[in-house]
Amino acid sequence: MTPPLDRLPTFADIRDAARRIAPYATRTPLVEWAALNERVGARVLVKPETLQRTGSFKFRGAYNRIAQLDPAACPGGVVAYSSGNHAQGVAAAAALAGLPAVIVMPEDTPRMKRDNTQGYGAEVVTYDRASEDREEIARAIAEERGAVIVPPYDDPDIVAGQGTVGLEMAEDAAARGVTLDHVVSNASGGGLIAGISLAFAELSPATRVWVAEPRGFDDHARSLASGRREANEAATGSICDALLARTPGEITFAINSRRLAGGLVASDDEVRAAMAYAFSTLKLVVEPGGAVGLAALLSGRLEIESGATVGVVLSGGNVDRESFCAMIG
Structure with missing residues (x-):
């Protein structure tokens, strides 16, 4: 059952969360690379939550x-x-x-x-x-x-906390005089993308927010298409270990079904290539799940209009050395 609107987190909750976490969380930067812009054919601003306390937005x-x-x-x-x-x-x-x-x-x-x-x-x-x-x-x-x-995503306070990622992105883009035409971020249960979509709905309503997922675990994309919460058939089978929730959360889907522009999918090989690109070109270590949004962007999954500016979240960098080296070749 979809929770009633008055039980869902609001933009005011995100503002409160930002004040609450400010003494302890890192305000990660919004970073731009000329090489990435040239590769994608658009201006790209990256939010590296790999630099966050504990190595991820969580x-x-x-x-x-x-x-x-x-x-x-x-x-x-x-x-x-x-x-x-x-x-x-x-x-x-x-x-x-x-x-x-x-x-x-x-x-x-x-x-x-x-x-x-x-x-x-x-x-x-x-x-x-x-x-x-x-x-x-x-x-x-x-x-x-x-x-x-303390649930991982289906909780108003969790969503509000994750929404500070979107709040910072919108504020920092505005400080540069930039409007993000698109924002791409990954999802497992959907707390991060729900919080981001709430923040942009308030601060930059023209921005289109897209969810990125591993191939075979695209429950959000399928749920957005059908209008109801769909489940993945498998519980394992992707290198993106952080993104293997079986189905979107009730609270998160109640938000995302109204806010998101659509879903993007990337294969494990495309994720590996994105991790390698982030390491060699952006000088960032990104775990598989954290690289799905970048993988979708580098693989041309998002149709980008001429002159557009895209924001992409790298949600985490918690990957051990041996696995990372094997994945990036």
């Missing part, structure tokens, strides 16, 4: 949610379920708030993401992505310990 939403908790109401701290980036964001935010954190992670999560999560002080509980229900496991832990669940 810290924004996690801190915005956790900072509003009453410690007395959650003596057992917080519980989250994540393939890695939300895990690290929650672990770091919980540490700042002085709360214990338990993270339910897939057994096949890249080792670096698991190690980083534990490095922030969180306890990690693993599960089989193909046969077990991570939400069920998290609920059981939360009930047993008196903890609060």
Whole structure:
């Protein structure tokens, strides 16, 4: 069931989130490269959330949610379920708030993401992505310990926190005297793209916001086309481990179904090429899921009109050295 509009996050919530996270989150820059402009045939402004605290945008939403908790109401701290980036964001935010954190992670999560999560002080509980229900496991832990669940995307405070990415993009573009004609960002459950679309609807309503996904896991694109939440057939099978949610969230799709211009898809090979391009030309290390928007752009999936300016989000850079080197060749 689609949540009623009055329960959805608003632009005012994004403004509040921006003030709340400002002392702790990095305001990542909006960066331009002449070589990328020439390659795409348009002006491209990149938002590198690879430079964010914990290495991805996820810290924004996690801190915005956790900072509003009453410690007395959650003596057992917080519980989250994540393939890695939300895990690290929650672990770091919980540490700042002085709360214990338990993270339910897939057994096949890249080792670096698991190690980083534990490095922030969180306890990690693993599960089989193909046969077990991570939400069920998290609920059981939360009930047993008196903890609060911090979901990865389907939560108004999470969406508002992620929306600060779009807020900063729109503000920084305006400060340059630029209007972004298109914005491209990736999605798993849809919290980031929902927050971005809310921010641009308020600050730059002419901007068209596009969601980018791995081939075979394009549940948002298919959901936008059908008008209802569609599910992916598989739970695994892409190098983009951060983008394998089975279906869009209820809250996120209620926003995205009204705001997004459409969906773009990139293959794993195109993602690898985008990671290599980001490393060699942009001098940025980007994980597979974080590179999907750039991959769609470099592969010509977006039809760009003459003279247009495009914003693209690189959502994270949490990839271990061995995997990264193998992927980029």
